[in-house]
Amino acid sequence: MTETLLLALVVVTALAFDFTNGFHDTGNAMATSIATRALKPRTAVALSAVLNLVGAFLSLAVAATIAKGIVDAGVITLPVVLAGLVGGIVWNLITWLFGIPSSSSHALVGGMVGAVLAAVGTSGVLWEGVIAKVLVPALIAPVVAIAVAGLGTWLVARLTRGVPQDVTNRGFRWGQIGSASLVSLAHGTNDAQKSMGIILLALIAGGAVPADSGVPFWVILSCALAMAVGTYLGGWRVIRTLGKGLVEIDTRQGMAAETSSAAVILLSSHFGFSLSTTHVATGSVLGSGVGMPGAKVRWSVAGRMFVAWMVTLPAAGLVGALCHWLESAIGGTAGTLAVFALLVISSAAIWVASRRKPVDHTNVNEAWDEEKGASLEAVAATTGEAGGERVAPVPAVATASSVGPAVSAVGTVSTPAPSNQKVGA
Template sequence: MTETILLALVVVTALAFDFTNGFHDTGNAMATSIATRALKPKTAVALSAVLNLVGAFLSLAVAATIAKGIVDAGVITLPVVLAGLVGGIVWNLLTWLFGIPSSSSHALVGGMVGAVLAAVGTSGVLWTGVVSKVLVPALLAPLVAIAVAGAGTWMVARLTRGVPQEVSNRGFRWGQIGSASLVSLAHGTNDAQKSMGIILLALIAGGAVPADAGVPFWVIISCAIAMAAGTYLGGWRVIRTLGKGLVEIDTRQGMAAETSSAAVILLSSHFGFSLSTTHVATGSVLGSGVGMPGAKVRWGVAGRMFVAWLVTLPAAGLVGALCHWLESAIGGAAGTIAVFALLVVVSAAIWVISRRKPVDHTNVNEAWDEEKGAGVEPVAATTGEAGPERVAPVPAAATASSVGPAIESVGSVSVAGASKGSVQS
């Protein structure tokens, strides 16, 4: 009975990670389409949610990588899986709070590796798999995306030099809808698989399925729904950073960036690489700025993202390790339940802090201010009193403070190295 309860907690936590992955990574597909107004914000996230749902059924190669290619399934226990998931979720929520487009994939892998290291030491990690399936793609994917998007943008810019801007904008907006849809579909084929792999690990650890089992259909459909629901919520904070903070994007750049992202992500899914779709999307956006003559790339914002990328694996790993140590210190099922309860409390606290300076579909496209980040303050729509739900945009120059990766503190929470940069949902 106790084992069944623990397995249920792990499955729920894995679906919660899938949910956070959905809203954290919505911007990967839709940020540029929202920024260029090719799609209305709510329409964009709804379309992305549907295509993520469909994409989750198209491939299981990445699920196999997560389940059997990163850590030794023979040493995995349910408390270890839960601790690893908590590491991934906490890092996802923190980076969302500060509007940093970091990798949900690497947060999950980092959390799992940290928990396994705390449980059994280095022997429980399949280092060859970590290097070949995670670290190498992490280094190569953004570089490839920058190159592909840069070349594509340069080519499009040359081909459309004599075309009036209003004509090219109209045509490329339709192209953006198609390319953004392809990225959403590709995202579903890659990211939804990761929670499937973790749940399969838990089922093997709990003795519910044999060690050589494939992913059950109920796991596939539940992960697909969780990912789609998170996507529809809209990660407005991260969408804002990707769409407005890195490059001032036009429709030509947007289409080139999205097409590049889709190509790289689909290729990685085919080979089973646990690729960060965030790294690919960010690289594509940067490439669209590099390839467009006269475009301005905000390398300061990009630099802060790169720092976050570097610390994602160790930071999520540290949280995963600490959670496993806490489970061990308390002991038994009580320790696992305590860690789950701690996750609920931390998640609620982060959400409450985010409501102080909310970003949603009404202000996600406000002009970006380099000095003060996004510069959006919550004010009442009609009464003049501050309110957390309705946000009227205030010119960035008139605001007293800014929010996002740019902020150095939110309430009582500080993040080392975060500086002026972005606002989140």
């Protein structure tokens, strides 16, 4: 009975990770369409949710990579899986709070590797798989995306040179909707499978299925639904950073960026690479700025994001390792329940912190002020709007120190200021 309870707890936590993956990564597909107003914010996230759901059924190659290519399934226990999932979820929520488009994939892999290292040491990690299937794609994918999107944007700019902007906006708006839809479909084929792989690991560890089992249909369906629901809620903080913080884009750049992202993600899914769709989408947006003559790329924002990417694996791994040590220190089912309770409490605390300065569909497209460079909590000292209601001023809170300088100054928003003041973002 205890083993069944622990297995159910791990499955629920894995679906929770899939949910956070959905809202954290919505911006990968729809940020540029929202920024250029090719789609209304609510319409964009709804469309993305449906296509993520469909995409989850199209391939299982990445699920196999996560389940059997990163850590030794023979040393995995249910407490280890739970600790790894907590590491991934906590890092996802922290980076979401600060509007950082970091990798949910790397947060999950980091959490699992950290928990395994704490449990059995280096022998439990399949380092060849980590390097070949995670680290190498992490280095190559953004560079490829920048190059492809940069070339595509440059070609589009050349072909449309001299064409009135209102004409190009109308024509490329439809193309942008199509390309954004393709990215959402590609995201479903890649990211939803990561939680499928983790649940398969848990089922194998719990003895529910044999070690050579494939992914059961109920796992595919539940993961697809969890990601779709998360996507529909919209990770507005991350959407804002991707859509407004890196480059001020038009519909031509948006279509080029999204098409590039879809091509790279689908190719990686075909080969079973546990690719970060966030890295690809960010690289494509940067490429659209590099390839467009006269466009301004905010490299300071990009630099902070790159640093956050570098610390994702070790940070999530540290949380996963600490959670496993806590489980071991308390012992038994009580230790596992304590870690789950810690996840619930920390998630609630992060959500409460996010309410200091909400970002939603009503203010996601407000002007970005690069010079302000304050965290979301610091900017809460100004008045803002959330959901159509005015938010009273609150004192600035110095939260950057809790997660480091890499995530301290991205994705800020403010509402219209008096005419003699600059409008912040």
